[in-house]
Amino acid sequence: MSKMQKPEDLLAGVLDGNPRAIARMMSLAESKLPQGRRACADVYHHAGKAHVIGLTGVPGSGKSTMVRALTQEFRKLGKRVGIVAVDPSSPFSGGAILGDRVRMGDLTTDDGVFIRSLATRGALGGLARACLDTVDVLDAAGYDLVLIETVGVGQDEVDIAGSAHSVIVVSAPGLGDGVQAIKAGVLEIADIHAVSKCDRADAGETISDLRSMLHLGLQGRERFGWQVPVIGTSAETGEGIEALASSILSHRGHLDQSGEWPHRQRKIAETRILKSAEDMVRDSLESGRDQNLQALIDQARKRSLDPASAARELIKNLKIYS
Amino acid sequence: MSKMQKPEDLLAGVLDGNPRAIARMMSLAESKLPQGRRACADVYHHAGKAHVIGLTGVPGSGKSTMVRALTQEFRKLGKRVGIVAVDPSSPFSGGAILGDRVRMGDLTTDDGVFIRSLATRGALGGLARACLDTVDVLDAAGYDLVLIETVGVGQDEVDIAGSAHSVIVVSAPGLGDGVQAIKAGVLEIADIHAVSKCDRADAGETISDLRSMLHLGLQGRERFGWQVPVIGTSAETGEGIEALASSILSHRGHLDQSGEWPHRQRKIAETRILKSAEDMVRDSLESGRDQNLQALIDQARKRSLDPASAARELIKNLKIYS
Numbered sequence: 001m002s003k004m005q006k007p008e009d010l011l012a013g014v015l016d017g018n019p020r021a022i023a024r025m026m027s028l029a030e031s032k033l034p035q036g037r038r039a040c041a042d043v044y045h046h047a048g049k050a051h052v053i054g055l056t057g058v059p060g061s062g063k064s065t066m067v068r069a070l071t072q073e074f075r076k077l078g079k080r081v082g083i084v085a086v087d088p089s090s091p092f093s094g095g096a097i098l099g100d101r102v103r104m105g106d107l108t109t110d111d112g113v114f115i116r117s118l119a120t121r122g123a124l125g126g127l128a129r130a131c132l133d134t135v136d137v138l139d140a141a142g143y144d145l146v147l148i149e150t151v152g153v154g155q156d157e158v159d160i161a162g163s164a165h166s167v168i169v170v171s172a173p174g175l176g177d178g179v180q181a182i183k184a185g186v187l188e189i190a191d192i193h194a195v196s197k198c199d200r201a202d203a204g205e206t207i208s209d210l211r212s213m214l215h216l217g218l219q220g221r222e223r224f225g226w227q228v229p230v231i232g233t234s235a236e237t238g239e240g241i242e243a244l245a246s247s248i249l250s251h252r253g254h255l256d257q258s259g260e261w262p263h264r265q266r267k268i269a270e271t272r273i274l275k276s277a278e279d280m281v282r283d284s285l286e287s288g289r290d291q292n293l294q295a296l297i298d299q300a301r302k303r304s305l306d307p308a309s310a311a312r313e314l315i316k317n318l319k320i321y322s
Numbered sequence: 323m324s325k326m327q328k329p330e331d332l333l334a335g336v337l338d339g340n341p342r343a344i345a346r347m348m349s350l351a352e353s354k355l356p357q358g359r360r361a362c363a364d365v366y367h368h369a370g371k372a373h374v375i376g377l378t379g380v381p382g383s384g385k386s387t388m389v390r391a392l393t394q395e396f397r398k399l400g401k402r403v404g405i406v407a408v409d410p411s412s413p414f415s416g417g418a419i420l421g422d423r424v425r426m427g428d429l430t431t432d433d434g435v436f437i438r439s440l441a442t443r444g445a446l447g448g449l450a451r452a453c454l455d456t457v458d459v460l461d462a463a464g465y466d467l468v469l470i471e472t473v474g475v476g477q478d479e480v481d482i483a484g485s486a487h488s489v490i491v492v493s494a495p496g497l498g499d500g501v502q503a504i505k506a507g508v509l510e511i512a513d514i515h516a517v518s519k520c521d522r523a524d525a526g527e528t529i530s531d532l533r534s535m536l537h538l539g540l541q542g543r544e545r546f547g548w549q550v551p552v553i554g555t556s557a558e559t560g561e562g563i564e565a566l567a568s569s570i571l572s573h574r575g576h577l578d579q580s581g582e583w584p585h586r587q588r589k590i591a592e593t594r595i596l597k598s599a600e601d602m603v604r605d606s607l608e609s610g611r612d613q614n615l616q617a618l619i620d621q622a623r624k625r626s627l628d629p630a631s632a633a634r635e636l637i638k639n640l641k642i643y644s
Contacts, residue, residue: 041628048625262623269622274607276633281599285592300591303370306363311598315640
């Protein structure tokens with residue numbers, strides 16, 4: 001950031017859809033700077049129009065390829081598409097260490113597509129919060145659809161996927177993913193199941209496994225009459241991609257028509273607040289040079305105070321940046 | 323739980339090493355019941371003697387096999403070993419959906435080994451807190467070593483591994499894990515790198531990649547003179563398992579002798595407090611029938627209040643169970 005820019009100019013640039021302003025706003029959102037927090041709040045007030053789609057699945061399930069194929073499909077329909085990749089093994093994340101957006105294949109030259117990758121943060125924390133703020137930037141910048149790609153393991157990842165309007169769980173044949181998905185608590189958040197690599201002979205089995213699980217009622221969420229579909233796709237042959245894109249758009253329509261929309265929005269708001277609160281607790285603990293806090297940590301270390309009691313004290317005395 | 327038992331009897335059973343009491347205490351610790359929280363606090367005061375070892379790596383890296391081989395090695399040295407498996411794809415987690423402990427192969431008949439698997443919780447949250455409380459139960463019950471197996475992706479998983487005294491990052495040849503590990507923020511927490519499947523021809527490359535990264539100084543933590551080793555192992559031939567076990571025990575000795583121990587303990591206490599605080603925020607939000615909270619969620623949903631401002635209000639007004 002060589003040239004300084006006023007926050008209001010940056011916001012105006014984002015609302016205008018200026019790619020440089022978008023990228024800078026994203027970097028600010030990812031940072032833990034106070035001006036980053038204020039910028040996120042501004043962006044939040046201007047977001048809320050995009051259809052946010054979460055794609056989740058274990059490494060090797062073919063998520064990235066599916067994101068790419070779906071993006072091409074949505075572009076044919078004239079939609080502008082934002083992509084936020086959180087999976088460290090995603091090819092979209094190639095530049096994640098440098099914190100830069102990267103582009104992939106023929107999406108490179110398309111001005112209607114914006115790709116951002118987020119490195120998972122390890123001990124730094126705050127991934128889910130940063131990811132959802134990044135989605136807001138694309139939303140405020142006028143992208144019609146925002147695709148979030150996450151690996152389907154871990155609390156943050158499940159929370160991120162669960163914060164989308166339409167959640168696609170991606171399974172590949174032969175990985176035993178069906179069972180993995182149940183165990184990881186991901187099945188319950190799927191609005192649509194997509195099975196990749198359906199040119200393979202064993203894809204039928206994966207599809208029927210998923211259908212059986214759905215018949216057993218392992219759906220989790222109340223769905224307001226939405227029947228969770230299982231859609232076979234192949235990036236090789238192009239099979240099923242149009243059906244998947246169409247099902248995603250139908251799901252958005254269903255949310256509106258069924259009356260599920262306010263419930264879903266509410267749940268998403270809850271997750272957003274939760275993730276922000278977790279971030280504040282974490283930041284306060286990590287930056288805490290506070291005597292009181294140091295004493296709590298010391299007592300916990302010596303096992304004279306248990307973590308829950310220490311946490312209660314921490315929360316009571318939390319110093320929150322505003 | 324057909325028969326009720328007084329909490330103090332249950333604790334006494336755990337301290338005696340009674341397997342039924344241990345299993346019941348773990349179920350209580352995993353629950354969100356108030357008596358579970360009190361039980362965890364009691365257990366915490368009696369824990370702190372075990373050497374806690376975290377093994378982390380992506381699915382397919384051979385963690386479970388390594389946990390098994392290490393356990394056999396430690397048993398030869400007369401150590402009692404507890405195992406907590408958090409990876410949903412682990413064979414140890416076979417019974418995770420039923421919430422039961424499972425056993426594997428020849429560890430089944432060994433009274434010096436206790437295996438517990440934790441299902442990842444998806445939207446329920448609290449995995450890291452529950453896992454670390456489970457470790458405490460094994461610690462208080464007198465297990466000399468507790469091995470935690472987690473998949474190396476996701477905030478909770480990194481936090482869990484980072485709460486061990488000795489962190490082993492497991493990589494397999496040919497998976498490109500080295501790079502994945504850096505990106506996932508896992509490299510920085512490794513005290514020891516173990517490379518599995520070293521009977522394979524391409525294992526040498528993985529080992530040298532990891533060594534190069536270490537030479538580049540990508541170690542993260544301050545290590546008080548500890549040189550992070552890269553150890554090749556093979557479950558097939560048994561190669562390297564003894565060296566790995568020995569390196570783990572050396573690392574524990576290093577923590578003591580170098581003066582790192584109090585720092586490490588402090589960091590672990592911080593993580594424990596953080597995870598408990600996060601749990602409280604999550605529980606409060608999820609169970610919150612509170613008018614004030616409902617109003618905050620509604621404002622956030624309508625985008626008239628941003629998540630960070632709502633989170634600040636939430637924390638100020640948090641009702642915490644005690």
